[in-house]
């Protein structure tokens with residue numbers, strides 16, 4: 641694919657917000673590596689949608705919590721596109737349990753998938769990107785409301801925001817930005833799973849805009865950070881949440 645002028649990796653792009661980010665970046669002219677964990681058919685749907693719209697994309701399986709899989713993702717992007725300009729670490733899991741219950745298995749899963757993965761991906765991105773590179777991670781606006789039972793999830797995303805600020809400092813002088821986008825509640829499987837219609841209605845009404853966000857609205861913020869207009873935004877957490885927190 642020698643005609644690729646800019647290329648991006650989007651983790652967790654088979655569904656939800658990641659899929660919207662992959663499609664949006666493809667419309668902005670990026671060739672996109674569509675990462676997924678287990679849903680190969682959904683990842684292929686993302687790729688097909690991008691290709692149908694005239695873009696370039698390939699799917700790549702990989703567990704973002706595993707070092708060898710993350711290394712493979714970056715190698716696959718370089719091999720497919722010959723370059724890498726933007727890395728969006730979107731893959732994540734929701735993990736809810738009261739702290740007093742002490743569910744270590746759940747805690748460790750949230751930390752591995754949401755935070756360990758960020759450490760691994762940031763490391764690879766720091767080595768792979770050149771001048772003008774952009775690194776964007778997904779945090780969450782739930783850090784501003786601290787609902788009971790969100791401990792494992794919030795702990796993992798607080799770590800993500802910490803790593804954003806440290807990596808921005810470590811990349812001093814290289815003209816690479818590192819930011820996070822922290823969505824409020826967005827209508828995806830991650831949000832809907834395990835919630836009653838009443839809970840969904842109540843949470844949707846918390847923001848002054850009184851509705852859930854859409855994956856496309858989050859993708860627009862990521863595209864801003866990944867594009868020329870976002871060039872002076874660095875080491876920030878952009879809270880796109882309808883005013884919820």
Ligand SMILES: NC(=O)c1ccc[n+]([C@@H]2O[C@H](COP(=O)([O-])OP(=O)(O)OC[C@H]3O[C@@H](n4cnc5c(N)ncnc54)[C@H](OP(=O)(O)O)[C@@H]3O)[C@@H](O)[C@H]2O)c1
Pocket residue numbers: 651652653654655656657658675676677678679680682702703704705730731732733734753778779780781782822823824825826827828829830831
């Ligand atoms: N939805 C919200 O309300 C909301 C709010 C704030 C922040 N966020 C954050 O936004 C991001 C995307 O959330 P979403 O709502 O779009 O979630 P989603 O609909 O559940 O999609 C999750 C995506 O992550 C992938 N994934 C999960 N575990 C993975 C792993 N170990 N390795 C690689 N990929 C993995 C899934 O791949 P498979 O399809 O293969 O399973 C899927 O593509 C997450 O970081 C989440 O924490 C979401």
